[in-house]
Amino acid sequence: MFDYIIIGAGFAGSVIAERIASVLNKKVLIIEKRKHIGGNCWDYIDKNGIIVHRYGPHLFHTNHKDIFEYLSTFTLWHIYYHKVLAFIDGKKIPIPFNFNTLNRLFPREIAEKLKKKLLEKYPYGTKVSMIELKKVKDGDLQFLANYIYEKIFKNYTKKQWGIKPEILNTEVLERVPVIIGKDNRYFQDRYQAVPKYGYTKIFEKMLRHPNITIWMNTDFKSVLNIDTTNRKIYFQKQQFKGKVIFTGMIDELFNYKFGALPYRTLRFKFKTIENEFYQEVATVNYPNEYKFTRITEFKHIHPVKTSVTRIVFEYPGQYKVGDIPYYPLFTEKAKERYYKYLESTEKIDNLILIGRLAEYRYYDMDDVVKRALDVFREKIQ
Numbered sequence: 001m002f003d004y005i006i007i008g009a010g011f012a013g014s015v016i017a018e019r020i021a022s023v024l025n026k027k028v029l030i031i032e033k034r035k036h037i038g039g040n041c042w043d044y045i046d047k048n049g050i051i052v053h054r055y056g057p058h059l060f061h062t063n064h065k066d067i068f069e070y071l072s073t074f075t076l077w078h079i080y081y082h083k084v085l086a087f088i089d090g091k092k093i094p095i096p097f098n099f100n101t102l103n104r105l106f107p108r109e110i111a112e113k114l115k116k117k118l119l120e121k122y123p124y125g126t127k128v129s130m131i132e133l134k135k136v137k138d139g140d141l142q143f144l145a146n147y148i149y150e151k152i153f154k155n156y157t158k159k160q161w162g163i164k165p166e167i168l169n170t171e172v173l174e175r176v177p178v179i180i181g182k183d184n185r186y187f188q189d190r191y192q193a194v195p196k197y198g199y200t201k202i203f204e205k206m207l208r209h210p211n212i213t214i215w216m217n218t219d220f221k222s223v224l225n226i227d228t229t230n231r232k233i234y235f236q237k238q239q240f241k242g243k244v245i246f247t248g249m250i251d252e253l254f255n256y257k258f259g260a261l262p263y264r265t266l267r268f269k270f271k272t273i274e275n276e277f278y279q280e281v282a283t284v285n286y287p288n289e290y291k292f293t294r295i296t297e298f299k300h301i302h303p304v305k306t307s308v309t310r311i312v313f314e315y316p317g318q319y320k321v322g323d324i325p326y327y328p329l330f331t332e333k334a335k336e337r338y339y340k341y342l343e344s345t346e347k348i349d350n351l352i353l354i355g356r357l358a359e360y361r362y363y364d365m366d367d368v369v370k371r372a373l374d375v376f377r378e379k380i381q
Helices: 011-024 065-072 099-105 108-121 130-135 139-161 199-206 332-346 365-380
Strands: 004-007 028-031 043-045 051-053 060-062 077-079 084-088 091-095 127-129 177-179 191-195 212-215 224-227 232-235 243-246 263-273 283-285 294-297 309-318 351-353
Touching (some): 051 309, 060 365, 099 108, 108 139, 127 130, 130 177, 191 199
Parallel strands (some): 004 028, 028 212, 084 283
Antiparallel strands (some): 043 051, 060 191, 077 191, 127 177, 263 309, 283 294, 294 309
């Protein structure tokens, strides 16, 4: 009945399903473990009319015009520039670290000296990674790099990832920029917006095609089997010769034969507050005190007039079976194990991996949409 089977109804699976159904006019089956589509981007409207992101805040941003235009066929947008504060030494300061942050933290003379030295080395408006700044051979800039590392990055990273920052792959450190200027926006991409009616509506429209069938509340292992010895895939005990596109955990796909890969999970504590707003911006990070890493207030993201507001506290933790895996834990040992699984997939011609868990790497939303569209063009169309 089906030409393609896709495991997972998040962005990776949904985008490629839509392309196969619409462009190729082929039959697609999506197998989804959860009771809803949209993966971790799933959201809902609560009883107060507030759009709530069930699995933490998702903010769309991209420099890819084609990605923005593609998603625009499934939604109207609310232009939104995400702003984040960090609670440091009793003050709420803007991050990423920028000139406004310097002004809030240091006496005027010190702040001006640091700004001058940064401008002598880097053009105004550029982003400098934490790794690069720590390598600068200047006493004052070394002081600044160490201050940012100690106060903003180190303890937040320990909470978020459960290990010391130096054990993490450098890819994570490179995601922590210093902005040479006064831009308080958390992202600097050309296109920044959130779906006007929420992310769930995007997935509903994307998957509303007669060629797409969705099985929800279904564990793929109950209907799909990978025979690595004979390099075959079986669906409901019959050999499946179409393509299988997998977006879940790669170690689970191969029954953990090389051992489990490490992931991080998240626990959320939601609260309704009897005030119009709770905090100044959508997200406030707590890198040092408290067990949670951040508090997000959804009304800043999706504006609505209500007398109450909805917030969520975010608690990272070590993934265990039964949890939702949010992030691959990027260590050199984990990468070595992943490559063993990757070798197994390369032996099966009709198996394709897409997404954060299947490819064991960090993808933003626009990255995974682009990845799905690229895979469709390169390996399917």
